[in-house]
Amino acid sequence: MNSFDFYNPVKILFGEGKIDQLAQEVPVNAIVLMTYGGGSIKKNGIYDKVLSALKGYKVVEFGGIEPNPRFETLMNAVTVVNAEKITFLLAVGGGSVLDGTKFIAAASLFKGDPWDILKRGAKVEKALPIGTILTLPATGSEMNSGGVITRESTKEKLVFGSPLLFPKFSILDPTTTYSLPKNQLANGIVDAFIHTTEQYLTYPSNSPIQDRYAESILKTLIEIAPHVLADTDDYQARANFMWSCTMALNGLIGAGVPTDWATHMIGHVLTAFFGLDHGVTLAIVLPALLREMKDDKREKLLQYGRNVWGIENGTEDNRIDEAIIRTASFFNSLGVKTKLSAYGITSDQLAPIFERFQTRQWKLGERKNITANRIELILRSAL
Ligand code: NZQ
Numbered sequence: 001m002n003s004f005d006f007y008n009p010v011k012i013l014f015g016e017g018k019i020d021q022l023a024q025e026v027p028v029n030a031i032v033l034m035t036y037g038g039g040s041i042k043k044n045g046i047y048d049k050v051l052s053a054l055k056g057y058k059v060v061e062f063g064g065i066e067p068n069p070r071f072e073t074l075m076n077a078v079t080v081v082n083a084e085k086i087t088f089l090l091a092v093g094g095g096s097v098l099d100g101t102k103f104i105a106a107a108s109l110f111k112g113d114p115w116d117i118l119k120r121g122a123k124v125e126k127a128l129p130i131g132t133i134l135t136l137p138a139t140g141s142e143m144n145s146g147g148v149i150t151r152e153s154t155k156e157k158l159v160f161g162s163p164l165l166f167p168k169f170s171i172l173d174p175t176t177t178y179s180l181p182k183n184q185l186a187n188g189i190v191d192a193f194i195h196t197t198e199q200y201l202t203y204p205s206n207s208p209i210q211d212r213y214a215e216s217i218l219k220t221l222i223e224i225a226p227h228v229l230a231d232t233d234d235y236q237a238r239a240n241f242m243w244s245c246t247m248a249l250n251g252l253i254g255a256g257v258p259t260d261w262a263t264h265m266i267g268h269v270l271t272a273f274f275g276l277d278h279g280v281t282l283a284i285v286l287p288a289l290l291r292e293m294k295d296d297k298r299e300k301l302l303q304y305g306r307n308v309w310g311i312e313n314g315t316e317d318n319r320i321d322e323a324i325i326r327t328a329s330f331f332n333s334l335g336v337k338t339k340l341s342a343y344g345i346t347s348d349q350l351a352p353i354f355e356r357f358q359t360r361q362w363k364l365g366e367r368k369n370i371t372a373n374r375i376e377l378i379l380r381s382a383l
């Protein structure tokens with residue numbers, strides 16, 4: 001196991017009805033900016049519940065944070081924060097609202113151009129405190145300190161993070177997920193699954209605790225997926241789904257082990273260029289990446305095949321191929337397609353993406369050997 005520092009101060013309030021406890025968590029006398037997305041919380045009643053739990057507080061609203069939140073929109077929120085002298089941010093929504101709110105928290109107190117936080121990785125020295133109410137299990141943003149923001153004008157989707165951006169608390173009420181459409185539930189399952197593989201499908205590092213945690217998240221997601229997607233509102237399935245997503249990206253399974261993240265870095269560019277949902281991009285990239293990186297990941301792919309999918313028989317190569325096929329079939333079974341062509345994307349349209357990676361010269365993956373040329377091979381095989 002590698003050495004590591006682990007720090008996660010987020011208080012989790014988990015279960016049905018936990019929104020009622022909101023006022024115990026928001027500082028007394030806070031001036032609250034409540035942030036949300038395109039309006040789902042108004043349709044499913046969460047908006048009313050939150051406002052009634054915040055009775056007695058001064059609450060200002062900022063709605064309209066879009067999926068794959070945009071820098072341009074968030075800078076409008078920063079103007080509101082300054083004008084209204086906001087002291088606390090409350091994000092109510094999915095990963096996009098949470099990430100966007102983390103960016104508002106950092107940008108509002110940033111000296112200089114907040115774009116530098118994304119473009120140059122400028123250090124966040126101060127941030128407003130944040131609380132969250134999660135309505136879409138997927139990203140883990142509710143219990144981590146990072147986010148991903150898109151700049152529309154330059155088609156860039158970039159990551160940022162700081163220990164100052166951990167939420168003070170996150171409320172996870174599985175019943176908030178009942179109004180989610182099937183495709184968003186499926187995206188969430190894929191996202192949590194691939195957060196886990198990014199921290200597990202690398203090379204052995206003698207870390208059985210992390211490996212077995214990772215395998216338990218993957219197996220739980222596979223087991224509950226049909227119940228999550230079934231039409232009935234199955235509380236237990238939604239609760240286990242929500243907790244799997246949080247556990248997949250709160251730092252625990254990645255502590256002390258090599259991590260990959262290439263699928264995410266390639267996926268972000270696909271979203272920036274084609275507007276594909278985050279989960280969809282991951283489902284397209286992962287199987288192709290595993291095929292390309294099969295030799296580097298050989299031992300962990302065999303372990304994954306055995307412990308997650310029960311694949312015991314056949315040559316090593318057969319078992320690895322089978323594990324990759326089972327992975328793609330799992331995504332397909334959720335209604336998420338795993339080929340670019342299924343979304344009407346042709347090889348000609350990939351040219352600017354190849355160009356971007358050639359310019360960036362990033363070396364991705366746990367061995368830093370996924371270069372621009374390799375990314376081209378991966379994406380071509382995902383067509
Ligand atoms: O905007 P509203 O009207 O709320 O609708 C949203 C949105 O259209 C809807 N939705 C959310 N909760 C709902 C609901 N609809 C009905 N009922 C509910 N309870 O779902 C749509 C998608 O929401 P979004 O927040 O965009 O989805 P998700 O949670 O998948 O977040 C994706 C974003 O998170 C980033 C992604 O890159 C992407 O920008 N990620 C953040 C990470 C992190 N902070 O650690 C890691 C991830 O890998 C990921 O990159």
Ligand code: ZN
Nearest residue numbers: 139191195264
């Ligand atoms: Zn993700």
